[in-house]
Amino acid sequence: MPARSYDTLQGTLERITYVNEENHYVVARLQVSGRRDLATIVGNLPTVTPGETLKLTGEWIQHNRYGEQFKVEAFETISPATLTGIEKYLGSGLIKGIGPIFAKRLVEVFGIDTLRIIEEEPSRLLTVDGIGEVRLQRIRTAWEEQKEIREVMIFLQGHGVSSAYAAKIFKTYGKSSIAIVQENPYRLAKDIYGIGFKTADRIAQAIGIEKHSPLRVEAGVIYVLNELAGEGHVYYPIGDLTKASAGILEVDEDLVTQAVERLRHEEQVICLPVRDRTQMDEPEPQGVAAYLASLYAAEEGVARRLQALAEGGELPADIDIERAILWAEQTNRLHLAEQQKEAIREALIRKLLVITGGPGTGKTTILRCILQILDKKHRRMLLCSPTGRAAKRMSEATGREAKTIHRLLEFSPKDGRFKR
Structure with a gap:
């Protein structure tokens, strides 16, 4: 894909019409030599001030409502070179202690050297009527702060x-x-x-960091694990992770292996032996898997909580379960598989049960049968899902109202907690 080409624009900042203090998004008007009308510029422009000369890199766009605008991708501040520019720059409120009145006085005394005097010989400002030690200190502090911001912006954009x-x-x-x-x-x-x-x-x-830098490889491994998490993988086999990371980063697998070991030592990544869930009688681990530390903590926390809930004992067995299952089969004119029957049995006596399986394995049928049996016994039931979309699907599948977990437990955004 060819590199994107940008236009350049240089001019004096006349006025700022809008600024977002959070992200420094600015809408401003720029006086450009050779243009009769002021140009509208938009973009993230921290620290810019009326009176400054700006060199901008970006592209012209056509806004549906506001017309032609120059969208800024990068910018460079050039100190104002005219007396009017200096006065406008200092009088804009950029420097605490200098307003329009003092800006005019400073320019009258020091002329084109005003900014150099503030930078190199600030004590000379005391010769200006109305500037004492307190105001001078405010000016010096504000000037240094602005200088720091500019240095950072210039470095980063460079x-x-x-x-x-x-x-x-x-x-x-x-x-x-x-x-x-x-x-x-x-x-x-x-x-x-x-x-x-x-x-x-x-x-x-x-900034010159090597492709094979340990910092880069470690960050790359974390990036790959995050990408895999987005695809639904809470953990990933070490061998596959190493190959995937080496391919994306274009480095040797040995470097990835070393990076994973350092991340494990720093507890950013958790490595554990895993077993094939379909071969639970197999005593030997099937390999080692890597977790992001945050996902490992989340998975372990969920498992502990589920275990605590599941160990709460059995419910009173006041239902003839086998008869109830037979009734459900006859009512729905179907023949349940043995695992489906086992799921219904467990659901009717356990305080908590997790039923899992891929699409088409009969989860919805199991749920419908459980609800029908409990309904026949006049039990009160509530259905909920993590998302609104899932709740809608559950309602369609069961013919009953289903809510999101947050709605069911009445989450209060104001208090940041559930009311139930």
Whole structure:
């Protein structure tokens, strides 16, 4: 696929018409040499201020409502070079302690050297009427903060990070952004929503991290396990994981094996022997599997909770179960398989039962028979599913109302807990 080509645009920022403080998305107007009308620019532009000269990289788009706009992918700030630009820049509220009035006074005293004086000889500001030690300290502090933000943005964009991601990175790490990205850019995938392994890997390559770096291989293994989890795999056999990771990362399998061992030692990955569930009488493990630590904790927690519920004893056997099963078969004009009958028996006496199986194995038939038997005995029943879609399918299959778990247990978003 050919590389995407972008346009460049340079001009003076006239005014900002909208800014989202959360993600620094900005809509602004730019005075561009040679254009009669102001250009509308949109994009993630943290720290930009009216009066600045901006060099923008992006593309022209046509908005249905607002017309032609320049969508910014990256930007560079060029210090204002005119007295009007400097005055507008300082008077914008960017620097605490300097408003429009003091901006005008500073430009009148120092002229085109105003920004250099603030940067290199700030004590000279005391010669300006109305600026004392307290205001001077506020100005110096605000100037340093803005400088840090600019340095971070310039560094990140210089290494191929879009302005949108750069804004997220600075919001997360602040003035430590450069040090963290240089030390381990793969932290971004873990710490910042929206930045995945592939984006972090591009940044890592841009700052010179080797393809075979242990940091990269470890992050790659975590990425592969997350991708597999998205496909429904809580764990994955070590051998298959090693091959998959080596292929995606384009490194030797030995490096992946070493990375998995380090991740295991750091308890980011849990490795356990597994047995073939279809051969439960086989005493020997069938191999070793790797879990993401979070998924292992989740699976183990669910298993412990289910076990505790299942050990609550049996329900009173006031139903002639065999007769009830025969009645269900006759009512539905079907012949139940022995495993289906066993599931119905267990469901009628256990406080908790898990019935599992692939499509077409008879789960819905079992559920319908259990409900019919309990209904015949005038038992109160409630049906629920994890999602609204699943609840709808359950209702269609049983002819009874089914709710989501959250609705059944009356989850309160305000309190963050279930009322039942």
